[in-house]
Amino acid sequence: MADVTSDDTGLFDRAASLVGGSAQRNVPLAPFTTYRVGGHAAVLVRPTSFADLAAVAAAREATGLPVLAVGRGSNMLVADRGFAGLAVTLADLPAVGAGGEMFGDVEDTSHGVVVTVSGAASLPSLARRLASSGIVGFEWAVGIPGSIGGAVKMNAGGHGSDMAAVLVDATVVSIASGAGALVVARDDLGLAFRSSGVGDDDLVVSVRLALRRGEPAPALERISEIVRWRREHQPGGQNCGSVFVNPVPGEVSAGSLIDAIGLRGTRIGDAWVSEKHANFIQAAPHARSADVLAVIEHVRAAVAAETGYVLRSEVRLVGFGEDGR
Numbered sequence: 001m002a003d004v005t006s007d008d009t010g011l012f013d014r015a016a017s018l019v020g021g022s023a024q025r026n027v028p029l030a031p032f033t034t035y036r037v038g039g040h041a042a043v044l045v046r047p048t049s050f051a052d053l054a055a056v057a058a059a060r061e062a063t064g065l066p067v068l069a070v071g072r073g074s075n076m077l078v079a080d081r082g083f084a085g086l087a088v089t090l091a092d093l094p095a096v097g098a099g100g101e102m103f104g105d106v107e108d109t110s111h112g113v114v115v116t117v118s119g120a121a122s123l124p125s126l127a128r129r130l131a132s133s134g135i136v137g138f139e140w141a142v143g144i145p146g147s148i149g150g151a152v153k154m155n156a157g158g159h160g161s162d163m164a165a166v167l168v169d170a171t172v173v174s175i176a177s178g179a180g181a182l183v184v185a186r187d188d189l190g191l192a193f194r195s196s197g198v199g200d201d202d203l204v205v206s207v208r209l210a211l212r213r214g215e216p217a218p219a220l221e222r223i224s225e226i227v228r229w230r231r232e233h234q235p236g237g238q239n240c241g242s243v244f245v246n247p248v249p250g251e252v253s254a255g256s257l258i259d260a261i262g263l264r265g266t267r268i269g270d271a272w273v274s275e276k277h278a279n280f281i282q283a284a285p286h287a288r289s290a291d292v293l294a295v296i297e298h299v300r301a302a303v304a305a306e307t308g309y310v311l312r313s314e315v316r317l318v319g320f321g322e323d324g325r
């Protein structure tokens with residue numbers, strides 16, 4: 001693919017060279033997302049140390065290019081023209097636990113345990129590992145295919161819990177300020193329903209979670225139940241989970257509104273409203289992200305016209321510019 005704006009080629013080259021060996025030019029972002037559509041990152045950085053993150057901060061400062069944290073891409077739609085900036089994945093940063101384990105210190109407290117977890121840890125794997133180790137209270141996260149960092153940013157949740165309920169604090173590297181790693185308490189993260197105050201230049205590199213010691217067997221049984229429920233109620237394939245936030249949490253669901261006006265199966269190009277779950281929008285292999293965005297906009301407009309509810313999409317749109325946000 002050509003650069004997002006060919007005029008910026010020199011800027012992208014400069015940013016990549018300032019970052020050094022952990023940067024690559026023109027890397028497809030689709031394989032980093034569950035939608036598996038969209039264009040290239042002008043620069044993709046895979047930091048392996050905090051010094052690499054400092055180099056990203058220096059490159060951002062010198063070039064003014066935007067930064068995009070890429071977790072497991074399960075809540076992200078990348079534009080067909082790609083992302084004209086520095087995309088950063090934390091997957092290669094050393095894990096917090098010994099031997100590459102995704103969780104490290106487990107500290108006993110009067111209420112339970114506090115566990116330190118890597119920002120790149122996958123929620124489903126972490127939920128299973130913790131439960132098998134006799135640490136409970138994170139089973140709800142097994143069906144959410146994101147990373148810990150992305151889950152903090154989105155305040156991910158389900159099955160009666162969310163990140164806000166289990167977070168103690170997050171260690172955040174602010175790329176914009178170049179200020180190094182800061183520990184931010186849960187109450188200062190601006191966590192709200194499926195959103196947070198974590199900025200685009202803030203990288204969550206690790207968190208501490210408040211959980212409990214418990215028996216592995218019932219926790220693993222709960223995990224199996226949740227996985228069964230998800231298989232029964234949610235489609236597989238290329239999607240990013242629920243697209244719209246429920247307009248009145250606990251009372252009016254986005255899915256029921258979309259369903260009520262008969263939009264299941266509505267298709268534009270190679271993207272369509274899932275037949276199985278009306279708040280999921282699916283993409284076919286080789287779809288254009290423009291098709292997915294067109295379905296999102298169509299659904300939003302139709303629901304507003306017919307029900308009066310203006311749905312808010314929780315999907316992070318990347319590279320679409322003002323019109324797509």
Ligand SMILES: Cc1cc2nc3c(=O)[nH]c(=O)nc-3n(C[C@H](O)[C@H](O)[C@H](O)COP(=O)(O)OP(=O)(O)OC[C@H]3O[C@@H](n4cnc5c(N)ncnc54)[C@H](O)[C@@H]3O)c2cc1C
Nearest residue numbers: 071072073074075146147149150151156157158204240241
């Ligand atoms: C099948 C399916 C089911 C889902 N079910 C649920 C559900 O039940 N509940 C729910 O809440 N969500 C659900 N989701 C959505 C998604 O999994 C969550 O929002 C998840 O927390 C996103 O994490 P991620 O690492 O994939 O983030 P990404 O998609 O990579 O990024 C999302 C946002 O977080 C930012 N980000 C990513 N990593 C970091 C980091 N380390 N530091 C700072 N910012 C970061 C990105 O820049 C972006 O703004 C589902 C998705 C799918 C595909």
